[in-house]
Amino acid sequence: MAQARVGVVGVGTFGINHLRCFRQLGYWGVAKLVAACDVNEPVLEERRQEFEFNPYTSVEEMLNNEQLDAITVVTPDPLHKDIVLAGAEAGVHILSEKPLDVTVDGCQEMIDACERAGVLLMVDFHKRYDEYHIAMKQKIDAGDLGKIQYGFCHMEDKIVVPRDWFPNWAPNSSSAWFLGIHFVDLTRFLMSGANGTEVWASGMKGKLASLGVDTYDAVTFMVKFDNGASVVYNTAWHLPDGFEAVVNQGIRLVGTDGLLECDSQDRGTITCCAGDSPGMQSHNKSFLREKYDKQGRQIFEGYGMDSIADFAYNVNVLLDGGTIADLGDFPSGEDGLQATKIIAAVHESVDTGKLVQL
Ligand SMILES: NC(=O)c1ccc[n+]([C@@H]2O[C@H](COP(=O)([O-])OP(=O)(O)OC[C@H]3O[C@@H](n4cnc5c(N)ncnc54)[C@H](O)[C@@H]3O)[C@@H](O)[C@H]2O)c1
Structure with missing residues (x-):
């Protein structure tokens, strides 16, 4: 090879x-x-x-x-x-x-x-490569949920990420661009490549701006997809330093015949308190395991x-x-474009306060 x-x-x-x-x-x-x-x-x-x-x-x-x-x-x-x-x-x-x-x-x-x-x-x-999300997809593809009707995703980072890791370019980004786009792609993947048709969003500023990083603390948005499902996304990157992990994330989808929930924070990962850690911290071992x-x-x-x-x-x-x-299947340039289309519309909706048609 x-x-x-x-x-x-x-x-x-x-x-x-x-x-x-x-x-x-x-x-x-x-x-x-x-x-x-x-x-x-x-x-x-x-x-x-x-x-x-x-x-x-x-x-x-x-x-x-x-x-x-x-x-x-x-x-x-x-x-x-x-x-x-x-x-x-x-x-x-x-x-x-x-x-x-x-x-x-x-x-x-x-x-x-x-x-x-x-x-x-x-x-x-x-x-898409998370084994738990792949298990969700297998159930969805097997028809266990029937027709997917709605869902809810959340992805939130601790404030350390925009404040300390890349304060120079965080103002050119947002929790929707940096985090929300992951779950937009995941929902498209789970729903066989469904595309967004309508977006409504709201952005909240306060904490990071007060620290000199001019970006939204949080962006909440709803996407209507062409398979008829509506999914709400809560994204934020100002969770307090004392939060128990760098990331907090999860997804649930509900269909005519069933529902699926995957809380990535609560799947048997290890917890640890060391050094100047403010308390027990959980680690996402599905993402990275050192051996x-x-x-x-x-x-x-x-x-x-x-x-x-x-x-x-x-x-x-x-x-x-x-x-x-x-x-075979892989996250392609076209998938990148479809996800960007949605997040660009999210920011258009934040700026205008209006529903954006895609
Ligand atoms: N897949 C994920 O979960 C994940 C997680 C974190 C970041 N990211 C993405 O990875 C990218 C980088 O994020 P990061 O947190 O590592 O940012 P970072 O600021 O820590 O690193 C970016 C690096 O790019 C370098 N750079 C800038 N312009 C360059 C150029 N023209 N040529 C060569 N190098 C250049 C910078 O010097 C810096 O070292 C972003 O797009 C971010 O969204 C993805």
Whole structure:
């Protein structure tokens, strides 16, 4: 089997998970982490020492100098597009972090460029890879719920995320863009790719703005889908420092014949209190589990790895002569566009106070 040669663009807070994934895929002969790029040189050097790759501060230079098969894009949300376009131009396959872009036109431009170049475009919507969500999908596909009529999702981060992790670009994002988009994609996945037809939303500002980070604390929205279902999403990223986890999330869907509920906060994960932790904290071990292999090497498992690894496996199929049609289901550029369409409409509704038709 081919072994995809990969470059990672953006090695900040979340980029480390991409580096972890390709490093361990290298142990198993699935992919090779060749290069990485970041405009922040100290961060790049810190990561290079831990993960061993050829470092670059320019994407173009990395694409010109290295024989890459694929890149992954883990830069701030508004900066995915130009890197994806450069990757398509260079003929490499691309995995972009969510959201694909913060504009619908931008998503379409990226899709068109990748189609023209004949390269794969995937979006890292990893909620689809969570084993509990896959179990939900199996039940829905088996008809256990009948026709889905309504649902409720919540995803909330602790305030540390926008306040301390990326206060510089949090004002260009929101809890709807950063968190809500995950559950929009998940509901589309669970409802066989249903698309949004109407959106109503309301945004609340206060806490973060008072700390100098000018963004909404919370955005609540309702989406009507073309399968007839209406789903409400509560998103926020100002949960107090004392909250028992970085993320609080869950979903429930109700149909004519049944209901499904998955509370990701309460599924037998470990709790821990250490250091200056304000109390017992729960950890989402379905997302990331740290282990050590027989050689004593650090390995990560969980859906946070599976979605990135799926990209490498897909690239290998293509390198071995397969086509994109051979890859089966994966979060595609089109899925990225449909999710962005909904969140862009959410913000239009927040700004205008009106219902937005899609
Ligand atoms: N899938 C998930 O659950 C998940 C979780 C967190 C973040 N994300 C996404 O990952 C992306 C990055 O988020 P983060 O929290 O790591 O942000 P971050 O700010 O910690 O890291 C972004 C990195 O990109 C670098 N960068 C900026 N412009 C660049 C450029 N032109 N070329 C190369 N590097 C550049 C920055 O220097 C920084 O190191 C965002 O799109 C975010 O929404 C996804």
